Amino acid sequence: DAGVTQSPTHLIKTRGQHVTLRCSPISGHKSVSWYQQVLGQGPQFIFQYYEKEERGRGNFPDRFSARQFPNYSSELNVNALLLGDSALYLCASRRRGQETQYFGPGTRLLVL
Amino acid sequence: DQQVKQNSPSLSVQEGRISILNCDYTNSMFDYFLWYKKYPAEGPTFLISISSIKDKNEDGRFTVFLNKSAKHLSLHIVPSQPGDSAVYFCAAVKEDSNYQLIWGAGTKLIIKP
Incomplete structure (x- = not known):
């Protein structure tokens, strides 16, 4: 299986731009969560979705949003x-x- | 407030010996604890978990011990192999928070040949 x-694997953007990251779960898994990891720290929870509904949100600003299809x-x-x-x-x-x-390989985002 | 702490940023162990990675937590309401292994530029890989109602769980070379009174858990790897060199994260979940993972900062394990 x-x-x-996750796609893309790497992304370079400039300040003020917008970005969309994509994720496909393991077949049969209906819950998807997003985490942000900065160097030297453990991942921080951003969002969780289950059956297309938001089930949890971490301490991130409104600039961050997500959805599940x-x-x-x-x-x-x-x-x-x-x-x-x-x-x-x-x-x-x-x-x-x-x-x-179970985690994907991640998307490395660099903002210049 | 850091609910899950890994106080050792790095650990160096001789190949073939036992590696012991430690994790402390502050919230006694956690239901499960999980260990993940992470290589650079990859996502975390699940290793082993333990329920808060147990004190030990074993899977091959990996054993996790939970001491609830001390709010402490440890991951033992026996014997240590060169491929075990990675960053190890301890994480905790509560069922009533939809299994949101709360992570430690990680410990970098280096296996010396």
Whole structure:
């Protein structure tokens, strides 16, 4: 079975621009979560979606938004990019009722 | 307020010996604890988890021990292999927060040949 996939793998943007990151979960997993990881720190929770509904939101500004589609894939959108948004963005999927989340390879975003 | 802490930024261990990675937490309401391994430029890979109602879980070379009274868990890797060199993250979840992962800062494990 295919694992969690994310696209693109790398992205370079300038301040003020907008970015969309994409994620496809493992087949059968209906929950998708997004995390941001900056160098030297553990990942920070951004959003969780289950059955197309937002089930949790971390301490991130409104410039960050997400959605989940009927096929359970998900998009993370970030508007008005700041230099501090440069990070590895991770997507994870989980089967309902199980604690284990499985991660994709991440999207490395660099904001110049 | 950091709820999950990994106080050792790095650990160096001889190949073949035991690696012990430590993690402390402050919230006694966590339901599960998980360990992930991460190589540079890759996503975290799940290794092993433990329920808060257990004190030990084993999977091959990996064993996790949970000491609830001390709010401490540890991951033992025996024997350590060169491919184990990576950053190891401890994470915790509560079922009533939709299994949102709360992460430590990670420990870089270096296995010396």
